Amino acid sequence: MVNRQVVGAHYGLRDWLAQRITAVIMLVFTLLVLLALLMLPKFDFWHWQALWNLSLMRYAGLLFFVALLYHAWVGVRNIFMDYIKDSGLRLTLYVVVILALISYGAWAVQILWGK
Secondary structure (H helix, E strand, C coil): CCCCCCCCCHHHHHHHHHHHHHHHHHHHHHHHHHHHHHHHHCCCHHHHHHCCCHHHHHHHHHHHHHHHHHHHHHHHHHHHHHCCHHHHHHHHHHHHHHHHHHHHHHHHHHHHHCC
């Protein structure tokens, strides 16, 4: 009889799904923006601003950025788990990446809703 020893955090399927779902969200948003650009009567500052003043575009943009940040986190975390063996260094890098992603998220919100 073979005794299997279970090791690791078992993020595999969940991470794989997260990467695919967030990629689909980002693709749909990209197609939405391209469609909106094609439908603009004129590509100038005023029409671009009017496009981004629509709540649909702001919320879609926010969903895009949340998906992008989570997609980046899953990818970077998996790279660190695979290649950084020292747990202290890995934890430090996790904290740095998390702080960077939070600041990018706050910046995205400021861009989408700031004046």
